[in-house]
Amino acid sequence: MKKRTFLKLSSALMTAPFLSPLASCSTESKAETLKNWAGNLTYSTSQLDQAKSVQQAQELVKKYDKVKALGTRHCFNKIADTDERFVSLVGAPENIDIAPDGKSVTVNSGIKYGELSPYLHEKGFALHNLASLPHISVAGAIATATHGSGEKNGNLASAVSGLEMITANGEVVQLSRETDGEKFNAAVVHLGALGVLTKVTLDLQPTFLMTQYVYENMPLAQLQDHFDEIQASGYSVSLFTNWQSQDIAEVWVKQRADAPQMDEKEWLGATLATKDLHPIPELSAENCTAQMGVPGPWYERMPHFKMGFTPSSGDELQAEYFVPRQNAVDAIMAIARLGDQVGPYLLTSEVRAIAADDLWMSPCYQQDCVTIHFTWKPDWPGVSKLLPIVERQLAPYSARPHWGKLFSMAPAEFAKHYPKLPEFRSMAKEYDPQGKFRNAFLEKNILG
Ligand SMILES: Cc1cc2nc3c(=O)[nH]c(=O)nc-3n(C[C@H](O)[C@H](O)[C@H](O)COP(=O)(O)OP(=O)(O)OC[C@H]3O[C@@H](n4cnc5c(N)ncnc54)[C@H](O)[C@@H]3O)c2cc1C
Known part of the structure; x- marks a missing residue:
C-alpha cells in the first residue's frame, strides 16, 4: 500500500481548531493536522500550546481540564495522543545547568539529546548512553524507557537522578533519587501519566x-x-x-x-x-x-x-x-x-x-x-x-x-510483566486524581 493511502486510512478525525486566549504562551492553533515523526499517526487534535517557562506550563496545566505533554513526536503509537490540548516544552530555553561537582546536569525537559550532548562534551562531560538517533526530547525519551545498547548500560531513564513536574492541580513537585526512594523510581519512566515534566537532572561522567x-x-x-x-x-x-x-x-x-x-x-x-x-x-x-x-x-x-x-x-x-x-x-x-x-x-x-x-x-x-x-x-x-x-x-x-x-x-499481559503496575496506578491517581493527563492509550494499557 502507498504511504499516502495508509496515512489517509490511519488519520483520526480532526477537531475544529480554535485560538488559545492564553496571551503569555505561544500557541500553535494550526488548521493543518499534527502528525508524529513517522507520519503513521495523525494526533486527535492540533491544539498545541508552546510553554517557554515552568510558569507558563503551570498556567496551562491549571487552565485545562485535559492536557497532554508532547515531546518530539517520535512515538509510533498513541501514547502521546489527546483529543483535547497539547502542551510542549520542546523549544523552550535550554537552561543547561552543570552541577559544581560535575556529577550531574539539570536541563529543560524539552531539550533534545542532540542539543545537549555537544555542549556537555565541550565542557568535558558525557552521558552514559544515547538512542539510535539524537533528535528525541529528554522528557519523551525517559517517558517510554528509551534505550541505546550495551550490556552494562541501563536505558536513558536510568541516568535520571532528579526531576521536576507539574501535577494535575498545578503544583510543582520535585523528586530525587537521593531523597525520594521508591516514589522516584515510580516517576522516572512516567509514560506521560503523572504530570508535565519541566526539568530533568541527569548523571554525568567525564567525556570520552x-x-x-x-x-x-x-x-x-x-x-x-x-x-x-x-x-x-x-x-x-x-x-x-x-x-x-x-x-x-x-x-x-x-x-x-x-x-x-x-x-x-x-x-x-x-x-x-x-x-x-x-x-x-x-x-x-x-x-x-x-x-x-x-x-x-x-x-x-x-x-x-x-x-x-x-x-x-x-x-x-x-x-x-x-x-x-x-x-x-x-x-x-x-x-x-x-x-x-x-x-x-x-x-x-x-x-x-x-x-x-x-x-x-x-x-x-x-x-x-x-x-x-x-x-x-x-x-x-x-x-x-x-x-x-x-x-x-x-x-x-x-x-x-x-x-x-x-x-x-x-493489556492483561502488562500485569504479568510489571509487578509494580498496581502501585504505579495508585501513584497516577495521587498526582492526577481527575485524569487530566490520561488518554485512551493509558486507560486501555496501563491505568485500567
Ligand atoms: C527514527 C526513530 C528511532 C528511534 N530509536 C530509538 C532507540 O534507539 N531506542 C529506543 O528505545 N527508542 C527509539 N525510538 C523511540 C523513541 O525514542 C520514543 O518513542 C521516545 O519516547 C520519543 O520521545 P519524544 O520526545 O519524541 O516523545 P513523544 O512521542 O512526543 O511523547 C512520548 C511520551 O512522553 C510524554 N511526554 C513528552 N514530553 C513530556 C513532558 N515534558 N512531560 C510529561 N510527559 C511528556 C508524552 O505525553 C508521551 O506519553 C525511536 C523512534 C524513532 C522515530
Whole structure:
C-alpha cells in the first residue's frame, strides 16, 4: 500500500481548531493536522500550546481540564495522543545547568539529546548512553524507557537522578533519587501519566572518545555459543539482520577509544567492513555516524545517525520487544524461524542489550534485557497482521513491547510483566486524581 493511502486510512478525525486566549504562551492553533515523526499517526487534535517557562506550563496545566505533554513526536503509537490540548516544552530555553561537582546536569525537559550532548562534551562531560538517533526530547525519551545498547548500560531513564513536574492541580513537585526512594523510581519512566515534566537532572561522567567497527555476515549459529562474547565485545553492540538469511548482516561494535580495540579482520565467521555501512546494507552510509575505527566524541558514535542529518519524517514503522537476557538467544532463534514471514515487510531488525534498573515501569525493571527491534516498511495492513504473530512467537520468552512503538499485546499481559503496575496506578491517581493527563492509550494499557 502507498504511504499516502495508509496515512489517509490511519488519520483520526480532526477537531475544529480554535485560538488559545492564553496571551503569555505561544500557541500553535494550526488548521493543518499534527502528525508524529513517522507520519503513521495523525494526533486527535492540533491544539498545541508552546510553554517557554515552568510558569507558563503551570498556567496551562491549571487552565485545562485535559492536557497532554508532547515531546518530539517520535512515538509510533498513541501514547502521546489527546483529543483535547497539547502542551510542549520542546523549544523552550535550554537552561543547561552543570552541577559544581560535575556529577550531574539539570536541563529543560524539552531539550533534545542532540542539543545537549555537544555542549556537555565541550565542557568535558558525557552521558552514559544515547538512542539510535539524537533528535528525541529528554522528557519523551525517559517517558517510554528509551534505550541505546550495551550490556552494562541501563536505558536513558536510568541516568535520571532528579526531576521536576507539574501535577494535575498545578503544583510543582520535585523528586530525587537521593531523597525520594521508591516514589522516584515510580516517576522516572512516567509514560506521560503523572504530570508535565519541566526539568530533568541527569548523571554525568567525564567525556570520552569512541570508535565504531562494523562486521559483516556473522553466521546466526554463532549466537548460540558466543552471544555473551558478542555482547561483551564493546561498550555498545548492535546486531542488524532482516532474518532472510542464516547471517547477521552487520554487527556494530562501539568501543571507548581508551579501551583495548576489538578490530580483528575476521571474528566468529564475520568480516571487518572496509567502508562505512548503513544498517540497511543497500542504503548509503552518508547519514550514519563514522565507522572504520575513526575516534570521535561519544555523542557522534553512540547514535547510528548523525545529528546534522534531520529526518523530518520517516517512511517506516517500528516495533520492539524486550526479553530477559537469559531468554535472548532462544527468542532470537524463534524470530529467525519467522524469517520468511517477516522478511518481506522489514527494512531491518536490530538486537541490543540493556542493563537492569529499578524504575517501576521500565521493561528492564530488575532484569537485564535484550531487545529485538523491527523497522518495518510503512505497510500498516501487513504489519498489523504480523505483530500478533511475532508476539505469539516471543510469548514463551516473556517478551514485553517498547512503550513508544507499535504492538498488539492485550493489556492483561502488562500485569504479568510489571509487578509494580498496581502501585504505579495508585501513584497516577495521587498526582492526577481527575485524569487530566490520561488518554485512551493509558486507560486501555496501563491505568485500567
Ligand atoms: C527514527 C526513530 C528511532 C528511534 N530509536 C530509538 C532507540 O534507539 N531506542 C529506543 O528505545 N527508542 C527509539 N525510538 C523511540 C523513541 O525514542 C520514543 O518513542 C521516545 O519516547 C520519543 O520521545 P519524544 O520526545 O519524541 O516523545 P513523544 O512521542 O512526543 O511523547 C512520548 C511520551 O512522553 C510524554 N511526554 C513528552 N514530553 C513530556 C513532558 N515534558 N512531560 C510529561 N510527559 C511528556 C508524552 O505525553 C508521551 O506519553 C525511536 C523512534 C524513532 C522515530
